[in-house]
Amino acid sequence: MDSGSYKIYHIHGFDSRQHLEHYFSDKPDMVFEGDLLKFPIENLTKAFKPGHLRGDVMIDLSPGSMIHHLYAPSEFFKHIIVLKVRDRCILELKKWLNTRTGAFEWGHATKIHVDLEGKSTQLQDKEAKVREAAQHVAKCDLEKENIMDPVILPPADCIISAWLLDNICKDKDDYIRYIRKFSGLLKPGGHLMLVGALGMTYYTVGKDKFHAFTYDEDFARKALVGEGFIIDTFVSRKVTGTSPLVDLKAILFISAHKEK
Template sequence: MDSNLHKHYHDEEFDPKGLLDTFFCDENVPLIDENVGFPLKKLHETFSSGRVRGDTLIDISSGASVYHLLSASDIFKEIIVIEFTEPNIQEFEKWLKKDPGAADWSYAAKAVCELEGNREEWQVKEDKVRRAVKQVVKWDVSKDNPLDPVVLPQVDCVLSLWVLHVISKDRDAYRRNLRKLTSLLNIGGHMLLFGAFNMTYYKIGEHKFFILSYDEIFLREALRDAGYVIENMDVLPSRKGCDMLDYEHLVYVTFTISYQRAISSKRKFTEPSIQEFKKWRKKDPGAADWSYAAKALCELEGNREEWQVKEDKVRRAVKQVAKWDVSKDNPLDHVILPQVDCVLSLWAKQCRKVGAQLNTGKEE
C-alpha cells in the first residue's frame, strides 16, 4: 500500500489519548483481548521464565502506552521510554505524574496482578512502573541519528510493541529502523518485538493511519539480516472482525544478537572500546573490575602472585592498542604491526586476516 494514502501518526497531528482509549485502555473495546491481553500474557511468561533479565530496559512502543511495562518493572530496575511525538511524551508524563485526565491503565494493572497471583495491589504495580521509569526521550524518524542529541546506554533488553510497522514507510525503512534498535542492545541482551502480519491501516475516529504490511517470511529475513537469532515466535490469528484495523495475525518474537554478529560487531572494535581498555590500564575511576578473573587465575597458578601484581604485569606488558576496522579489507589500515609468535583470539572469526600476523611456524 502507498504510504501516502493514509496519515502517519508520527508526522500528523492526532489525539494520543484517543489512540489509547480506542485500542488499549477500555476493557470493552472489541479487540482488547488481542491488543492488550496477548502481550500481557506473553510478557508475563517471558519475564517469569527467568530467561530475560538485566538492569535496564528500553521501551519503544506505539503511543503513550503503559500496560506492557507492568511485568517488566518486576525485572528491570530502570526503564527508558522512547516516544515519537511531543503529544505522546506529554500524555505519558501525565500518567507518570497522576495528573487529572491521564489515561486509565487500571484494567491492565489488575490483569497483570491476576496473572501473577495477585501478589500486589494494582495501584502498587502502577507505582512500581512510575519509579522504574528514569527517562522519556524522543525518537525523530526524520534523522539518521533519531535520538540526537540524546545518547542512551546499551541495555539488557529492548521492548517494542506495534511500532516498527507504524514508523516505517516501506520495507527498507523497516530494516533500517530495526538496525537502529539493534545499536541500543548489549551483546547477549534480548529484544522482545510485537507486530502484526498483513495489516494495512488502523483508525482513530474518522482518520485512517498507515501501517506497513509484511508477512512472516519478511520478518524472519529482516531479523536474520540484522544479525539476530530467533529464540521464540508466537503467532495469534485474528479472532474478531473490526473496521478499526485489519490484520491477519499478531506476532510476538524474542531474539538475541547472533554469535557471528557479536564477534564482528563494531562495538567490539571501536574507539569507545579502546578508551575503555585504556581506562583499565591507567587504573582510572570507573574502569572495568577484573579482580574476579585475576583472583581465579592466581588460584589456578597456586597463588604464586597476588592478584593486583598479576593485573599490573598485564599493564606493563601491553605496548600498543590498535583499532581493527571490520569494514576494511585491510582492517589495520595505517598501522603496521610486526609478525609475532602467538596470536590470541577470543570470540572472533576473521581467521585468515588474524593469521597473517603470525610468524612462520607459530601457532594461533
C-alpha cells in the same frame, strides 16, 4: 479513502488519548482486549518470568502512550527509558506516570497482568513499580543516526517495541533499516522484543486513517536473522476481535537476542 492519502504516525501524529480509547480501553464495545491487551501482556510475562532477562537499562520504542507492555519488565530493569517520536504522546503518558487528574485509566490492564502472576491483590503495587522504573521519558528522532542526538544513550540490555515498526515503515527496506538501528542500541547479547500486527494496511484514530506496513511471519523472521538476531520465541495468532477501525488480521510476538 485511497491508501496513498493515509496519514503516517511519526510524520503527522495522532490524538494519543483517542488512540488509547479506541484500542486499549475497558469500554463495553472495545473488541480488542484479547488481541491488544492480553496477548502482549501474556507473552511478555512468559518471556520475563524465568528471570534471566534483567539488567540496568531497557528501552521502550512504541507508538502512542501505552504502558501495559511495561508491567513485566518493570520487575527486572532498574531504568526503563521510554522514547517517543511525538510530543503529544509524551504529554499523555506523563499524565499517568505522574498520577495527574484526567490520566487514562489502566486498571483493567493491570488486573490482567497481576491475575497472570497470581497476585490479584497487588494492583497498586504493580502500577507503582512501572512508575518507578519508567522515569526517563524523552523525544527521539528515528531518522537520525543517533536517535537522541546530542545525548548518547547507554547500551541497552533489552528493547521492547510494540507496534512501532508497523506504524512507521513504508516498505521492507524500512523495516530492516529500523531493526538494524535497534540492534545498534543494544549490548552484545542484548534482547529485542517485538509486538507486531500482520496483514494490516490501515488503522483509524478519530476521523483519520493511518498507514500500516503489511508483512508476514516469514519476512519478520528473515529480517531479524539477517541483522544478526537469534530468535528465542516466535508466537502468532489470528485476531479474535474485528472492527472497522482497523483491518488487522493477526498479531505477533517475537523475543530475540543479538549475537555476541
